[in-house]
Amino acid sequence: MPLADGPRWMVRRSGHAFNSFQGIVRTLRRFPDFQPRFGAHVVQLHWNPQTSRVDSVIYVDRSTGETRQIEGAAVVVAAGPLASTKLLLQSTSSDFTEGMGNRHGVLGCFLHDHPNEWSVLELDSPLPVLDHNVYLTRLPYTELPPLMGASVIFCAISKSDRLLSLTPRTTRRFGVLTFSTTTPTQETRVRLHPERKDEFGFPVLDIRMQFGPEVRSTLQATYARLQAILEAAGYHCTLTRQEEDLFPGYSAHYGGTVRMHESPAYGVLNAWSRLHDVPNVVVADASAFTTGVEKNPTLTVMALSARAADRLADDLMRDNMTSTRGSSRALPAFR
Numbered sequence: 001m002p003l004a005d006g007p008r009w010m011v012r013r014s015g016h017a018f019n020s021f022q023g024i025v026r027t028l029r030r031f032p033d034f035q036p037r038f039g040a041h042v043v044q045l046h047w048n049p050q051t052s053r054v055d056s057v058i059y060v061d062r063s064t065g066e067t068r069q070i071e072g073a074a075v076v077v078a079a080g081p082l083a084s085t086k087l088l089l090q091s092t093s094s095d096f097t098e099g100m101g102n103r104h105g106v107l108g109c110f111l112h113d114h115p116n117e118w119s120v121l122e123l124d125s126p127l128p129v130l131d132h133n134v135y136l137t138r139l140p141y142t143e144l145p146p147l148m149g150a151s152v153i154f155c156a157i158s159k160s161d162r163l164l165s166l167t168p169r170t171t172r173r174f175g176v177l178t179f180s181t182t183t184p185t186q187e188t189r190v191r192l193h194p195e196r197k198d199e200f201g202f203p204v205l206d207i208r209m210q211f212g213p214e215v216r217s218t219l220q221a222t223y224a225r226l227q228a229i230l231e232a233a234g235y236h237c238t239l240t241r242q243e244e245d246l247f248p249g250y251s252a253h254y255g256g257t258v259r260m261h262e263s264p265a266y267g268v269l270n271a272w273s274r275l276h277d278v279p280n281v282v283v284a285d286a287s288a289f290t291t292g293v294e295k296n297p298t299l300t301v302m303a304l305s306a307r308a309a310d311r312l313a314d315d316l317m318r319d320n321m322t323s324t325r326g327s328s329r330a331l332p333a334f335r
């Protein structure tokens, strides 16, 4: 089914809209100071106890199999909620025995996801074929349990319908994409697997998450509302789910696990997306989220990352890396 990027004649999806290589990295390659290392799989951040900073990154060159180390004044980790967290968890040292920046045991906790379903909506009388998506926002906060919500996106049912929207055609069938939320808790989490190893000899990630009954009931309330709105407009409709896709990971929209909080007891990152305990490490992806909404995540990830990058650049120029540590109130320990 078509996704929400590109003009209506763009039938073949390239995925460029969410691809930072196409959007950013490729354009930077003309600058001599920009030196990308392709095929570099980062396995650890190296902590220097003398300076209380991360001073280098250790990576495996996939083409040669060599392990290499590269120094830097600061590190931006942007591998996504699962891989960034894995990297931090496996970056242990005498000061961080449970993972980089994980003095309070919060790293890896509060994972959340975007439950996502595709359905076909059939109307008893036709409407114009859609050339753009139509968004039905969530129910009011008072009508659903805390942190729960679901949105609905109507779209053309097929690529050919999208092309046909260039002509004055009508249809009885539309695609419906629903995004819901989950409530992050201490139990929904990732951790390093006690036995299984990845290809580099580090533990694989063990993901602990299940969708509770509140996810299905939130979606049902949303579908009932959608049908009521259409009935009120004079359209009777039926909704048919396309496949059983209500399981964690289906939407590839994980969030949390390196959450931002004013207090290191409840979050790993400060307000500038730096590790509370490591001033020269930024985490710039959806792992910074404290909770997930029913909206798509990428623009918020980009906004937080741009904000964090501006501040990091300022601090590097002034060598002012320690001033960004978040002021924190004394709160009970997380565990």
Ligand SMILES: Cc1cc2nc3c(=O)[nH]c(=O)nc-3n(C[C@H](O)[C@H](O)[C@H](O)COP(=O)(O)OP(=O)(O)OC[C@H]3O[C@@H](n4cnc5c(N)ncnc54)[C@H](O)[C@@H]3O)c2cc1C
Pocket (backbone or CB within 6 Å): 003, 004, 018, 020, 040, 041, 042, 043, 078, 079, 080, 083, 084, 087, 251, 252, 253, 284, 285, 286, 296, 297, 298, 299, 301
């Ligand atoms: C099919 C699909 C459709 C989507 N549609 C939407 C949408 O419509 N709207 C929306 O908002 N979002 C959408 N998303 C989600 C969106 O793709 C992500 O939110 C976005 O790509 C996150 O960007 P990122 O740079 O944080 O992470 P990623 O794009 O996941 O990039 C992380 C990079 O880090 C690399 N990496 C991981 N580990 C290591 C390591 N140890 N060393 C070196 N590199 C490493 C990975 O190879 C990857 O290139 C969609 C996702 C999918 C899969």
